[in-house]
Amino acid sequence: MSTRTASDTVPTSVHDVVAVGCGPCNLGLAALASTVDDLDLVVLEARPELRWHPGMMFDDAALQVNFLADLVTLVAPTHPLSFLSYLHDQDRLYPFTIRQDFHPSRREYEDYLRWAAARLPSVRFSHRVEGVRWCPEARRFAVHVVRGDGARLRMLAADLVLGVGTEPFVPPALAGVPGERLTHTADYLHRLSDVDKAGHVTVVGSGQSGAEVVVDLLRRNLAGGPSVTWLTRTPSFAPLDYTKLVLEMTTPAYMRYFHALPQERRDQLTAEQWQFYKGISTTTLDEIHELLYRRELEHGLADVELRCGVAVESSGTDARGRPVLTCRHRDTGRVFEHPTDLVVAATGYAPRRPAFLAPVEHLVRRDDRGRPVVRLDHSLELADEVGGCRVFVANAELHSHGVSSPNLDIAAVRNATILNAVTSREVYRLPKRTAFTTFAAPGGVR
Numbered sequence: 001m002s003t004r005t006a007s008d009t010v011p012t013s014v015h016d017v018v019a020v021g022c023g024p025c026n027l028g029l030a031a032l033a034s035t036v037d038d039l040d041l042v043v044l045e046a047r048p049e050l051r052w053h054p055g056m057m058f059d060d061a062a063l064q065v066n067f068l069a070d071l072v073t074l075v076a077p078t079h080p081l082s083f084l085s086y087l088h089d090q091d092r093l094y095p096f097t098i099r100q101d102f103h104p105s106r107r108e109y110e111d112y113l114r115w116a117a118a119r120l121p122s123v124r125f126s127h128r129v130e131g132v133r134w135c136p137e138a139r140r141f142a143v144h145v146v147r148g149d150g151a152r153l154r155m156l157a158a159d160l161v162l163g164v165g166t167e168p169f170v171p172p173a174l175a176g177v178p179g180e181r182l183t184h185t186a187d188y189l190h191r192l193s194d195v196d197k198a199g200h201v202t203v204v205g206s207g208q209s210g211a212e213v214v215v216d217l218l219r220r221n222l223a224g225g226p227s228v229t230w231l232t233r234t235p236s237f238a239p240l241d242y243t244k245l246v247l248e249m250t251t252p253a254y255m256r257y258f259h260a261l262p263q264e265r266r267d268q269l270t271a272e273q274w275q276f277y278k279g280i281s282t283t284t285l286d287e288i289h290e291l292l293y294r295r296e297l298e299h300g301l302a303d304v305e306l307r308c309g310v311a312v313e314s315s316g317t318d319a320r321g322r323p324v325l326t327c328r329h330r331d332t333g334r335v336f337e338h339p340t341d342l343v344v345a346a347t348g349y350a351p352r353r354p355a356f357l358a359p360v361e362h363l364v365r366r367d368d369r370g371r372p373v374v375r376l377d378h379s380l381e382l383a384d385e386v387g388g389c390r391v392f393v394a395n396a397e398l399h400s401h402g403v404s405s406p407n408l409d410i411a412a413v414r415n416a417t418i419l420n421a422v423t424s425r426e427v428y429r430l431p432k433r434t435a436f437t438t439f440a441a442p443g444g445v446r
């Protein structure tokens with residue numbers, strides 16, 4: 001239970017678990033924890049309300065996973081915070097089943113997340129975590145929080161769960177583009193006035209984000225909007241590989257197998273498996289082709305150009321202040337300059353290294369590339385002085401658990417694993433068989 005101590009001028013409460021960040025990962029943790037007896041868990045979110053990638057909230061964008069990959073269903077199908085319960089609550093079950101498309105739109109998924117958050121008193125919005133310290137006297141972590149109204153709070157917890165997501169990555173090659181001429185896809189919809197002003201927009205990168213922005217730009221182009229160039233270093237505008245037996249390599253069974261491999265092999269596999277995460281859905285590729293085809297029947301539209309296998313190596317501006325990208329065509333080595341008005345960096349996301357962890361960084365064991373060592377149960381390996389207290393991570397374990405770690409369809413199993421660990425009992429039964437394929441050699445870990 002929460003208690004207050006008078007040992008400090010800052011109000012202090014004590015909890016079993018403090019979770020930092022309320023994206024889908026930690027919201028799912030709160031949802032699963034809400035039906036566990038005798039567990040005091042709080043989730044702290046800096047933003048005043050739940051938003052899910054608002055700069056990429058296109059009206060027709062769909063989830064890449066089906067509705068069963070909601071906050072709870074894959075470990076607790078009868079849970080009151082399932083997507084089906086949400087549809088039932090909204091009286092939308094019949095329209096949903098008649099629709100026969102079991103991939104909710106991103107807008108609907110966000111609405112579901114907000115519906116669930118509103119039913120979870122453990123979730124506290126406008127609570128930014130500013131520091132985490134190890135407190136040897138209390139044998140707990142002390143979490144320092146600033147609330148939206150400026151109040152400072154201190155929370156003690158034996159276990160932490162970090163679910164702070166990833167951050168937009170802009171490569172050094174784009175550092176020469178002035179800020180007013182550059183946006184990351186994460187901010188794209190907030191920068192539409194700049195798109196409308198530009199005569200020529202260049203998208204760099206061909207993952208799902210780049211492809212969705214290109215769909216939007218092609219629609220604008222058909223309506224008389226700016227010229228579009230789509231450049232990517234990837235050798236082709238490649239699809240995500242979502243074929244059935246390959247998809248088994250995104251299951252908990254594969255994650256368990258992957259975790260047991262030597263780190264060097266894990267790193268090789270992550271690079272080899274790029275088409276499981278760095279590619280474009282076939283629906284979006286079809287849409288892009290259709291829009292390009294429709295352009296053939298129109299006259300007088302601004303130009304559109306697509307180039308794959310092109311790396312942007314550096315950038316600067318011309319005499320008029322327009323961005324100029326220096327690019328290399330990878331098959332021939334030819335270097336060329338590409339002037340444009342606005343650059344959209346569709347160059348992905350990088351792990352966050354939050355400043356609030358600085359006071360406990362020295363307690364975290366790291367591999368030879370400086371990455372935290374993450375155990376199979378998603379807890380970090382920590383120095384002995386921390387005893388039995390743990391820090392779990394969600395969506396920060398690509399290097400240890402493989403390419404499915406950011407995926408929504410792994411979150412419920414990860415959260416159930418974390419809750420079983422923090423309660424030292426099986427509060428959720430984990431699925432034992434999630435793939436037909438056996439990944440290990442005979443006699444090895446499945």
Ligand SMILES: Cc1cc2nc3c(=O)[nH]c(=O)nc-3n(C[C@H](O)[C@H](O)[C@H](O)COP(=O)(O)OP(=O)(O)OC[C@H]3O[C@@H](n4cnc5c(N)ncnc54)[C@H](O)[C@@H]3O)c2cc1C
Pocket residue numbers: 020021022023024025026044045046047052053056062063064065127128129130163164165166209354356394395406407408409
């Ligand atoms: C546009 C887009 C669409 C995606 N669609 C899919 C999909 O369809 N299927 C799929 O499987 N994956 C998808 N992904 C990948 C992944 O599922 C999402 O990125 C997902 O949001 C990750 O959830 P998260 O909880 O780890 O992080 P986030 O959603 O990023 O949430 C992290 C939260 O932590 C908060 N925070 C950070 N620092 C602090 C602090 N100091 N104090 C308090 N709070 C803090 C942030 O404000 C944020 O709300 C998508 C990714 C993108 C970019």
Ligand SMILES: NC(=O)c1ccc[n+]([C@@H]2O[C@H](COP(=O)([O-])OP(=O)(O)OC[C@H]3O[C@@H](n4cnc5c(N)ncnc54)[C@H](OP(=O)(O)O)[C@@H]3O)[C@@H](O)[C@H]2O)c1
Pocket residue numbers: 061062063064171173185204205206207208209210212231232233234235277278279310311312313346347348349406
């Ligand atoms: N609908 C959805 O569900 C949805 C929508 C958006 C995103 N997502 C998910 O979010 C994650 C991130 O996707 P993302 O599209 O933002 O990023 P991403 O998949 O990491 O793609 C980044 C792209 O940028 C390219 N790139 C990087 N630096 C470059 C340079 N200097 N020059 C040229 N190209 C460069 C990369 O090429 P290389 O291949 O050479 O590295 C790659 O094509 C993925 O898991 C994705 O599935 C999902």
